[in-house]
Structure formats: structure tokens, C-alpha cells
Amino acid sequence: xVADYMEVVTIGTGTCVPSVRRAGPCQLLKAWGYxxxxxxxxxxxxxxxxxxxxxSDIDLxxxxxxxxxxxxxxxxxxxxxxxxxxxxxxxxxLIWGPEGLGGLLKGLVEAWGHWAEPEPEKIVFEEIPVGLMxxxxxxxxxxxxxxxxxxxxxxxxxxxxxxxxxVVFSGDTDFCxxxxxxxxxxDLLVLECAAPEGKKVEGxxxxxxxxxxxxxxQVKRLVLxxxxxxxxxxxLLGPCREYFxxxxxxxxxxxxxxxx
Numbered sequence: 001x002v003a004d005y006m007e008v009v010t011i012g013t014g015t016c017v018p019s020v021r022r023a024g025p026c027q028l029l030k031a032w033g034y035x036x037x038x039x040x041x042x043x044x045x046x047x048x049x050x051x052x053x054x055x056s057d058i059d060l061x062x063x064x065x066x067x068x069x070x071x072x073x074x075x076x077x078x079x080x081x082x083x084x085x086x087x088x089x090x091x092x093x094l095i096w097g098p099e100g101l102g103g104l105l106k107g108l109v110e111a112w113g114h115w116a117e118p119e120p121e122k123i124v125f126e127e128i129p130v131g132l133m134x135x136x137x138x139x140x141x142x143x144x145x146x147x148x149x150x151x152x153x154x155x156x157x158x159x160x161x162x163x164x165x166x167v168v169f170s171g172d173t174d175f176c177x178x179x180x181x182x183x184x185x186x187d188l189l190v191l192e193c194a195a196p197e198g199k200k201v202e203g204x205x206x207x208x209x210x211x212x213x214x215x216x217x218q219v220k221r222l223v224l225x226x227x228x229x230x231x232x233x234x235x236l237l238g239p240c241r242e243y244f245x246x247x248x249x250x251x252x253x254x255x256x257x258x259x260x
Contacts, residue, residue, distance in 0.1 A: 064171025
């Protein structure tokens, strides 16, 4: 039976820093028979299988930006689509990302040759313009994007289901008005919070900033993720809840959150 709701699985909730507790960044959205993956750190394919999603079950991959900890599994995914037994799909996997996605693919092919060349009947790439908020259609979903303050071409994604339910994935970002606007009254905001309070890192959020942004956007629920190891020793909820009074979830790897 196809689920008529959206469920987020936090496949990896860490960063580029190796951690026993947390894998690198990767989120899975399961809804209406589709599997949408947001970012793919190295090792994500194996963890997706643990969540019940094989490489041939993925319908859409959304890259927020092209840092290695967010794209490390792209080459293994292409390779698995070419040579992995059982990769059978009636329609190609779509891979969307900001400007530079084509350049990333070109670099992989230059380094790895034909092993990295995707077969067009299996994978289709599309670059999304960064300059303006865009509204892409992936029936039955609408996917809106906005530029974030991390790299010159980084994007956040808002995915709205046919019943209007919405979830926003920030990717890596600093506090910015564009993300507030994209997240307005979202049912769930999956927001990065890489640094503990008092240890601000440019291009990333602290707990109080995350709370301020979620409050300004009037989201219904907030999931914090993308934690450097020192976050696990710090109070993240306290500073966040000073500003955001709604439910806050500190993500752990393989956690499931239903979007309602």
C-alpha cells in the first residue's frame, strides 16, 4: 500500500568529521510511493538500504551544494547504476542540483573515464538556477528552491505534497532571509545546526540562530541536524527554545519523522 503522507528518514546527521555516532549528511523523504534523497555523503547507499531503499528505488536526488561530504556517494551511485545487478527502472533517476552540477559530473568523468559516465536512459541531470526562487514540478510534488548563505551556488529545497503538506531541507547555511521566506509555515523544517552556542562557524547555524529562523518562518516543527562532534556534548535545545516555542527534534542517524 502506498503511503499517503510524507516521512523523513535522517540517514546521516553528521558532517565531514568522522564520528562513530553520526554518518555524513543524507536525508530521505518517502512519500506517495516516491523516494527522494537530499545529499549523499560517502556510504549513504548502504545506509539507504538499511532504510529499505535500494539504489534502484531512488526516484530523485537533490544536491544542496557540492562539498565532498554532501556529494561523496554520487560516483558510487552512477557506478552502481551501470554495473549493479538488479538496477531496473521504468523511468530514469533524476538528479537535480545548483549551477555547477554539470561541471561536477564532467570532473568525475575526467578522473574515472567511462566508469563515471551515466547512462542517459538511467540517470538524467538538471541544474537549477540559483539567482531566483524557482518552482520545479516533480508530479505529484512541487519543489521550490532558494539560495542559501553557504557557497555561491548553495540551495535549500521545499517539497510540497499533493495535499499541501510541506517539508524544507536547508542544506548547509548561515542565517538568511531567503531561507526564512522558503520555510514560511512549513510543516517541518530540517535545519542544519553545525556549531554549539558560542562557537559560531561562518556559513553554518548555531542553536539560537536556528530557533530565530524557525520562529521567523513560523514553521510547525523543527528538526536540527548536521552536527559536528562537539555538538553532542553541548546544550542545543536550550538556546534554540529561547526563540522557537514549537517542537524541536535533535536528529539521530536513521530516525524517522512523519510530516503532518
